[in-house]
Amino acid sequence: MIPSKVVLLAASVTYLAGGSLEAQNPRSDSSPFRALDMRAASVYRTASGRPGHAYWQQRVDYTIEAQLDPTTHRINGTEVVHYVNNSPDALPYLWMHLDQNICSPTGVNAKLDQPPLVFLGSAFDFSCQGFPGGVTVEAVEMADRPLTHSVFGATMRVDLPQPLAPGAEMEFEVQWHFTIPTNGAARMGRDGSLYEIAQWYPRMAVYDDLRGWNNEPYIGAGEFYLEYGSFDVSITIPSEFIVTATGTLQNPGDVLTDRQRERLSRAIRSAAPIEIIALEEAGDVDQTRPVGSGNLTWRFAADSVRDFAFAAGPDLRWDAASWDGILIQTFYRPEAIRWEEAIDMSIQSIRHFSEKWYRYPYPHATTVEGPVEGMEYPMLTFVPDASREDLQWVLSHEFGHEWFPMIVGSNERFYPWMDEGFNTFMDRIGAAEYFEGTVYGDTIENHALNLYEANAIPGQEQPLITRPVEVENLFWTAYQKPALMLQLLRNRVLGPERFDDAFREYIKTWAFKHPDPADFFRIMRDRSGMDLDWFWRDWVYTTARLDQAVVEVSTHPDGGTRIVLENRGDMVMPAELKVTFSNGNIQTIPLPVEMWNQGPVFTYHLTSLQAVRSVELDPDQALPDIDRTNNSKDI
Numbered sequence: 001m002i003p004s005k006v007v008l009l010a011a012s013v014t015y016l017a018g019g020s021l022e023a024q025n026p027r028s029d030s031s032p033f034r035a036l037d038m039r040a041a042s043v044y045r046t047a048s049g050r051p052g053h054a055y056w057q058q059r060v061d062y063t064i065e066a067q068l069d070p071t072t073h074r075i076n077g078t079e080v081v082h083y084v085n086n087s088p089d090a091l092p093y094l095w096m097h098l099d100q101n102i103c104s105p106t107g108v109n110a111k112l113d114q115p116p117l118v119f120l121g122s123a124f125d126f127s128c129q130g131f132p133g134g135v136t137v138e139a140v141e142m143a144d145r146p147l148t149h150s151v152f153g154a155t156m157r158v159d160l161p162q163p164l165a166p167g168a169e170m171e172f173e174v175q176w177h178f179t180i181p182t183n184g185a186a187r188m189g190r191d192g193s194l195y196e197i198a199q200w201y202p203r204m205a206v207y208d209d210l211r212g213w214n215n216e217p218y219i220g221a222g223e224f225y226l227e228y229g230s231f232d233v234s235i236t237i238p239s240e241f242i243v244t245a246t247g248t249l250q251n252p253g254d255v256l257t258d259r260q261r262e263r264l265s266r267a268i269r270s271a272a273p274i275e276i277i278a279l280e281e282a283g284d285v286d287q288t289r290p291v292g293s294g295n296l297t298w299r300f301a302a303d304s305v306r307d308f309a310f311a312a313g314p315d316l317r318w319d320a321a322s323w324d325g326i327l328i329q330t331f332y333r334p335e336a337i338r339w340e341e342a343i344d345m346s347i348q349s350i351r352h353f354s355e356k357w358y359r360y361p362y363p364h365a366t367t368v369e370g371p372v373e374g375m376e377y378p379m380l381t382f383v384p385d386a387s388r389e390d391l392q393w394v395l396s397h398e399f400g401h402e403w404f405p406m407i408v409g410s411n412e413r414f415y416p417w418m419d420e421g422f423n424t425f426m427d428r429i430g431a432a433e434y435f436e437g438t439v440y441g442d443t444i445e446n447h448a449l450n451l452y453e454a455n456a457i458p459g460q461e462q463p464l465i466t467r468p469v470e471v472e473n474l475f476w477t478a479y480q481k482p483a484l485m486l487q488l489l490r491n492r493v494l495g496p497e498r499f500d501d502a503f504r505e506y507i508k509t510w511a512f513k514h515p516d517p518a519d520f521f522r523i524m525r526d527r528s529g530m531d532l533d534w535f536w537r538d539w540v541y542t543t544a545r546l547d548q549a550v551v552e553v554s555t556h557p558d559g560g561t562r563i564v565l566e567n568r569g570d571m572v573m574p575a576e577l578k579v580t581f582s583n584g585n586i587q588t589i590p591l592p593v594e595m596w597n598q599g600p601v602f603t604y605h606l607t608s609l610q611a612v613r614s615v616e617l618d619p620d621q622a623l624p625d626i627d628r629t630n631n632s633k634d635i
């Protein structure tokens with residue numbers, strides 16, 4: 001401590017000397033460990049990364065009646081939106097998303113030439129491939145009176161006759177229709193008579209304490225950001241169709257046969273899969289449908305979800321089983337033979353993610369085989385047919401999205417790394433378990449690092465924080481690099497136990513809420529007890545690269561060996577130092593990131609008196625060190 005008088009004296013001397021601060025050659029803080037520039041904590045979000053005492057979020061409950069006409073591929077819908085204003089603000093208007101307008105010929109998307117999201121074997125085309133779609137809003141009414149509404153491409157502002165007061169709630173109705181595209185910007189669509197329906201009804205935008213209305217339009221790369229609430233959805237469709245959806249089926253007696261209901265009641269108590277519709281029954285209306293003609297209305301209800309999707313097809317096979325009381329279901333067309341294993345993959349995914357991170361909170365987890373290359377909605381995912389490894393990967397990845405962002409509701413229009421990346425990180429651990437003992441399973445956790453060289457190209461690579469619509473290589477920036485980031489934080493910085501505990505704390509604390517990056521960074525520090533600002537700066541906000549080097553190995557004047565290391569890149573990381581002694585003994589020394597506190601050169605004093613033959617940094621090649629030629633030194 002410095003006595004305050006001395007400080008005052010020193011300060012006055014500075015001013016008496018008359019020099020400006022610049023003239024005295026001040027140093028700015030360029031330390032890699034300087035505090036990350038984050039938004040201030042507030043009564044809504046604490047400095048420890050938790051919802052504050054005045055945290056609020058809006059609630060939206062939907063009642064939707066929809067008719068799907070397979071002869072015209074058209075959906076007509078009427079929805080009643082119950083909106084609860086939990087904010088401290090009066091709202092003069094509301095914003096809604098009209099995501100189907102991504103397919104409008106006059107929309108922004110039709111004029112763009114966006115790079116597709118290319119995965120190793122498949123590509124997501126964020127266009128509608130020229131399909132002249134878009135939603136027609138027929139009416140917006142409150143208490144039978146029209147509400148003024150303005151459509152701006154994929155968003156709509158609904159003006160209120162008077163502002164909605166803090167704490168007040170309201171109900172209004174929207175009527176609309178659209179024609180189902182075959183490729184709905186890679187997230188929904190149809191293949192023949194199989195429909196995968198999502199981003200389909202006018203949805204309330206999120207109003208939050210960080211940005212007010214989050215009314216960024218749907219352009220393609222940013223998926224969706226929606227409020228939590230309940231759904232009561234009725235879908236009317238010709239009777240030959242089997243329908244599955246977000247939520248629990250409310251009227252099985254109307255839409256399923258007695259035999260199907262009996263099989264389902266067994267499946268919910270069975271760890272072993274049960275065929276609800278077997279191969280020889282699929283597409284046979286007499287065996288699978290309670291009535292032979294006309295329409296049926298399927299009614300589903302869900303709570304604590306941020307969206308609602310459904311799928312319908314006339315010839316689907318249907319397998320079901322349960323894990324810990326959760327109904328797990330797969331629906332697939334007869335030709336998708338590899339999908340017979342999908343139910344086992346589904347059970348393992350839901351069990352693994354539940355046991356490892358946070359228990360799956362919904363009554364069912366269902367996946368549908370179809371044209372969409374892989375997409376997730378609450379309780380329901382769309383997955384294509386693929387090779388065994390790819391099928392497990394995509395199926396498990398889409399189920400992983402039930403955790404990020406369905407349970408932990410981060411903003412996908414801005415931060416895909418918080419859902420795609422976190423999920424990809426979890427998926428690798430899950431896939432290693434499913435394929436344990438195979439070459440694929442035992443090496444899958446190396447994949448993210450193996451992708452580094454081909455994707456982290458200096459001058460081209462973009463920081464994770466880049467908005468998804470501006471990202472050129474979403475495969476790397478939103479999926480693989482953030483997965484590598486968490487893998488290294490877990491295995492090399494915090495250690496698995498400390499990381500897993502903190503990551504679980506993040507999930508539990510922000511379940512059914514809306515965290516932003518600062519909340520995540522803060523709670524990871526708060527729970528793990530380690531300041532990680534340096535780590536997030538390098539990995540999220542920059543494209544910093546790592547180059548650790550061994551520069552000198554010599555006899556220490558106090559005995560033992562002097563090992564001089566240098567951090568030559570702009571990224572800091574801890575290190576593992578492998579020392580090989582002359583007698584062949586090996587010692588591995590973990591060195592903490594704090595070794596760089598005093599600058600980029602660090603001298604380690606190895607006190608062992610044994611003669612050293614060689615030293616090597618990162619012997620397991622776990623870090624993305626861009627120059628390995630300087631990682632070792634022999635004596």
Ligand SMILES: [Zn+2]
Pocket residue numbers: 397398401420423
């Ligand atoms: Zn994904």
